[in-house]
Amino acid sequence: MRDNTESRFHEEIRVTTLVFSYAHADEGLRNELEKHLSGLQRLGLIQTWHDRRIIAGQDFAAEIDSHFEAADVILLLISPDFIASEYCYNIEMTRALERHQRGEAVVIPVILRPCHWHALPFGKLLAATIDGKPVTHFPSWDDAFYQVAEAIKRAIATIAERAPATGGAPAALTTTVIPTATQTDMATAHAPRSSNLRIRRHFTDRDRDQARRDGYQSVSGYFETSLAELKERNPDIDIHFERTTTQAFEASIYVEGKRECHCGVWLGTSSIMGGDIGFSFGGVTPNSFNETISLTDDGYTMGFRPLGMAFYGAHSEALLTPEGAAEYLWSIFIRPLQP
Structure with missing residues (x-):
């Protein structure tokens, strides 16, 4: 039996237009998010736009203005770079919130990286992830962007429900002709395209050393x-x-004076211990360990992969972010208090 929200989606004939407001420093995260929205695009529920769709010869500022004015949903991809950007913060965010307050669009903050955002103008809005958890703090980006996609689905359903109350389509869903250089340009900007846009990268020794640190x-x-x-x-x-x-630390938890949890973690060398970050219940012991995490890449991005000692669970092919690696080791450390 299909869920009611999904059924309402398929009853709608309108396509929700979605615009990304983001700092270019976060382009990689935006690309990953857009890939996770491919399912909604294939169902014909959304069409997405961001400034990389602007083609040669078009007026950059005018294109951004027109798409922000026509968008049904505006995603604010929040990070320190977004907040520091005069254009993102003072122009795109301000315009988005004005339309949100008038009920013309739905603005959804997506917290990409840790930053002080709660007291900012968009801080009163419900973030896409639970409790506004930064995307980079999830065990994997997939887990985070799944929550973002779910938030967008809920927004689409909310927008669709507005139509009957007004006796027709709300302003945000009314078909709008976006002024661009030509109708051909407009069609190109919104034409279906592949979400498979990653390209292979070469990672240098310096890249790897910095990523390990x-x-x-x-x-x-x-x-x-x-x-x-x-x-x-x-x-x-x-x-x-x-x-x-x-390059090493030890941590302990005591309950009624008894040490219940203890570990040492250190930055190692793959060739010596089979991993880049070592973990041991005995403290910092580089020559013996209970788990290790290694830096690797899939040809497109770097990430961490646990050795997956049998006691802790099966080996996973998924690459962990630094925060995901930290949560993995923390889970091992605190396990004695979580039977």
Whole structure:
């Protein structure tokens, strides 16, 4: 039996227009998100647009203006770069919120990367992910963008429900002729296209070394802040976090004075221990470990992959973000308190 929301989708004949507002530094994340929206596009439910669709000879600012004015849904892809961008923040975001307040469009914030956003003008809007969790803090981007796609489906259903109340299509769903250079240009901008737009990349040794260091820093910061939050929520426990070197730390959790959880994590060398980040219940012990995580790539992007020791679960082919790797190791660390 199909869900009612999906049934309503197929009863609608209108296509919801969706525009991305984003900083170019986040283009890779935007591309991944658009790939996750391919299902809605193939069903004829949405058509997407962003500024990379502007073709040579068109007026850049005028094209952005016209598409933002005609959009039914506007996604604000929030990151430190978005907030720092004068154009994204002062022009695109301002215009989007004005249309949202008038009921002409639905604005959905998508928090891509951690940043201070709750007090900003769009902070009162419900973010696409649960509790506004940043996309990069999910175990994988797939998990995050699934939630974003679900939020967009709900927005489409909400927009569709407005039509009967007004005796016809709401302003945001009324067919609009977008002024562009020519009708041919307009057709080109909205024509169906492949979501398979990734191209293979060559990663240098410097890229890999930086990614390894960044990955370890993400893990150490994740453990430190998670321990602090755990202590705040459970005043009866004690915690300890110590950076034993610039490339290693140890963490402990005590319940009624008894050490229930303990581990060491360190930045290693793949050729020595079979991984780039090591984990051991015995503390920092580079020559022995209970789990390791290795930096690898799929030809398009770099990520981390656990060795997947039998005790912790099967080996996975999915690449983890640095935050996903941190959550994986944290889950192993805190397991004794979660029988």
